[in-house]
Amino acid sequence: MADYQAPLRDMRFVLHEVLQVSKLWAQLPALAEVVDEETANAILEEAGKITAGVIAPLNRASDEEGCVWADGVVTTPAGFVEAYQAFADGGWVGVGGNAQFGGMGMPKVISAQVEEMVNSSSLSFGLYPMLTAGACLSINAHASEELKQAYLPNMYAGVWSGSMCLTEPHAGTDLGIIRTKAEPQADGSYKLTGTKIFITGGEHDLTENIIHLVLAKLPDAPAGPKGISLFLVPKVMVNADGSLGERNALSCGSIEHKMGIKASSTCVMNFDGATGYIIDAPNRGLAAMFTMMNYERLGVGIQGLATGERSYQSAIDYARERIQSRAPGGAVAKDKVADPIIVHPDVRRMLLTMKAFNEGGRAFSSYVAVQLDTAKYSEDPTTRKRAEELVALLTPVAKAFLTDLGLETTIHGQQVFGGHGYVREWGQEQLVRDCRITQIYEGTNGIQALDLVGRKVVGSGGAFSRHFTDEIRAFASAADAPAEFSEPLLAAVAILETQTTALLERARDNPREIGAASVEYLHLFGYTAYAYMWALMAKAALGKDAQEDFYTSKLGTARFYFARLLPRIHSLSASVSAGSDSLYLLDAEQF
Numbered sequence: 243m244a245d246y247q248a249p250l251r252d253m254r255f256v257l258h259e260v261l262q263v264s265k266l267w268a269q270l271p272a273l274a275e276v277v278d279e280e281t282a283n284a285i286l287e288e289a290g291k292i293t294a295g296v297i298a299p300l301n302r303a304s305d306e307e308g309c310v311w312a313d314g315v316v317t318t319p320a321g322f323v324e325a326y327q328a329f330a331d332g333g334w335v336g337v338g339g340n341a342q343f344g345g346m347g348m349p350k351v352i353s354a355q356v357e358e359m360v361n362s363s364s365l366s367f368g369l370y371p372m373l374t375a376g377a378c379l380s381i382n383a384h385a386s387e388e389l390k391q392a393y394l395p396n397m398y399a400g401v402w403s404g405s406m407c408l409t410e411p412h413a414g415t416d417l418g419i420i421r422t423k424a425e426p427q428a429d430g431s432y433k434l435t436g437t438k439i440f441i442t443g444g445e446h447d448l449t450e451n452i453i454h455l456v457l458a459k460l461p462d463a464p465a466g467p468k469g470i471s472l473f474l475v476p477k478v479m480v481n482a483d484g485s486l487g488e489r490n491a492l493s494c495g496s497i498e499h500k501m502g503i504k505a506s507s508t509c510v511m512n513f514d515g516a517t518g519y520i521i522d523a524p525n526r527g528l529a530a531m532f533t534m535m536n537y538e539r540l541g542v543g544i545q546g547l548a549t550g551e552r553s554y555q556s557a558i559d560y561a562r563e564r565i566q567s568r569a570p571g572g573a574v575a576k577d578k579v580a581d582p583i584i585v586h587p588d589v590r591r592m593l594l595t596m597k598a599f600n601e602g603g604r605a606f607s608s609y610v611a612v613q614l615d616t617a618k619y620s621e622d623p624t625t626r627k628r629a630e631e632l633v634a635l636l637t638p639v640a641k642a643f644l645t646d647l648g649l650e651t652t653i654h655g656q657q658v659f660g661g662h663g664y665v666r667e668w669g670q671e672q673l674v675r676d677c678r679i680t681q682i683y684e685g686t687n688g689i690q691a692l693d694l695v696g697r698k699v700v701g702s703g704g705a706f707s708r709h710f711t712d713e714i715r716a717f718a719s720a721a722d723a724p725a726e727f728s729e730p731l732l733a734a735v736a737i738l739e740t741q742t743t744a745l746l747e748r749a750r751d752n753p754r755e756i757g758a759a760s761v762e763y764l765h766l767f768g769y770t771a772y773a774y775m776w777a778l779m780a781k782a783a784l785g786k787d788a789q790e791d792f793y794t795s796k797l798g799t800a801r802f803y804f805a806r807l808l809p810r811i812h813s814l815s816a817s818v819s820a821g822s823d824s825l826y827l828l829d830a831e832q833f
């Protein structure tokens with residue numbers, strides 16, 4: 243596999259030329275103090291060095307070696323401990339963390355681009371800091387001051403890591419039926435008992451302590467999701483002076499053997515009366531966990547993009563070098579026995595699809611991160627509320643669409659390599675295997691689609707999606723909007739709005755309509771959102787072609803997106819409007 247290079251030029255383009263984040267930062271006092279264009283670029287450049295130079299070289303061997311479990315101890319593959327140490331020493335675990343407790347305090351739009359680089363280098367490696375950063379978010383937003391002081395500094399410093407313990411053998415999507423119990427103790431702590439499965443980073447050798455965030459039920463809890471509480475449960479107890487004490491009563495029973503992300507430990511965790519501390523009020527656990535989930539879900543979407551980017555970088559090198567057959571219009575490389583495969587229309591179709599999805603996904607995930615920053619830091623309540631509603635709307639799209647396209651992208655990358663994409667040597671098959679989990683964990687993509695349509699679109703009576711479509715309309719109708727891109731963008735928005743109105747109408751009489759339309763609706767939404775991103779990028783690139791090939795390439799890819807990928811909305815739209823009837827023609831026994 244070709245060496246990974248962080249796509250810094252494109253990242254800077256998205257940040258400064260498309261989203262113009264410096265203007266936003268200057269308006270938000272909390273960010274104006276810590277970040278400007280120069281700082282942002284310096285951080286991204288450093289992140290590019292450690293990810294490409296230290297983490298990326300471990301990706302292939304760590305997939306071969308995997309994690310090993312023996313008597314409750316999990317050993318990560320060779321090189322991970324040292325790489326993690328270097329990563330932690332650089333302050334990268336706490337890049338977006340609260341500066342009051344030792345985090346770097348960077349905006350999400352910066353940490354999101356850092357996450358892309360880490361996950362392109364190694365998805366398995368990226369999960370350890372990602373879970374830690376997510377756990378820190380919940381602690382920072384919902385835990386007592388005492389817990390924050392005791393845990394956040396070491397977690398941001400990467401000395402301790404975090405995990406998220408939701409899933410149980412009988413309870414995955416439906417967390418309302420979890421069985422893990424939390425018994426209140428006289429000293430205000432709780433004793434947790436139960437088994438969690440599939441816990442990423444539940445046990446490993448990268449850090450001296452692991453801080454588990456565990457969902458459990460109090461003895462008198464109401465049934466269902468309203469009876470869930472969240473607890474902080476350390477692997478090793480922390481003494482009053484901050485030193486480490488006894489092992490807590492929890493252990494890793496085994497690890498899973500998986501299709502991909504083999505260097506990420508996926509653990510069965512047994513809690514046997516383990517001591518824990520409540521985060522937020524009793525029975526408010528799911529709400530507290532959702533703080534973490536909004537960030538994690540964007541992070542998982544970015545994992546899809548990250549694998550797609552790594553796959554593209556390899557595929558493009560290969561397509562320039564591999565020679566097979568002659569170009570349709572006659573020999574191009576006359577000195578060779580055949581032409582490089584990049585001359586063939588179908589290979590170009592695959593490469594351009596990959597490029598359009600990656601660059602569209604980078605712009606979209608950065609756009610969502612900007613909304614997260616606005617929701618967190620704006621001092622104007624109306625602006626904050628709008629941004630919060632946009633985050634609520636766009637988070638399931640970012641998680642599911644970026645990962646669905648991530649898989650399509652890695653499969654195109656594999657296909658560009660022909661048979662060499664199927665064998666292990668070139669690394670493309672690993673990217674396909676690694677990317678596949680991103681569609682499943684952190685709420686399956688089917689559940690993300692239900693969330694989008696049920697909670698966000700129907701639940702708000704269409705109000706949340708109007709924020710987004712109004713913004714697109716304002717952009718595309720402005721006098722300086724490039725008609726070549728704004729006209730098809732407006733047409734796509736019209737289709738999305740027609741389908742939204744019809745779906746709101748149908749969902750009133752028939753609850754099955756939401757689930758029947760949701761996946762295709764999410765994709766229709768996603769392709770329209772990417773069309774907005776591509777129109778924004780095209781506008782930023784227009785007129786600059788002569789300055790740098792980068793802009794010519796950007797405009798060519800924008801034209802490809804509008805000509806070849808956006809038309810997928812017509813088929814999606816037909817499926818959305820088909821309704822639920824055809825899904826219920828068979829009884830369960832007739833399948």
Ligand SMILES: Cc1cc2nc3c(=O)[nH]c(=O)nc-3n(C[C@H](O)[C@H](O)[C@H](O)COP(=O)(O)OP(=O)(O)OC[C@H]3O[C@@H](n4cnc5c(N)ncnc54)[C@H](O)[C@@H]3O)c2cc1C
Binds near residue numbers: 409414684689
């Ligand atoms: C490698 C890996 C790492 C993971 N890491 C973690 C972790 O760190 N922490 C953690 O707590 N969990 C983790 N998970 C668990 C993961 O989040 C769950 O597997 C996932 O949420 C799905 O739950 P499930 O496997 O029980 O599937 P189920 O909930 O049984 O779902 C099975 C199928 O039914 C569908 N379905 C279920 N309910 C509905 C519905 N209402 N409407 C429509 N379709 C529905 C689903 O979309 C899916 O296709 C991990 C899993 C894996 C494999």
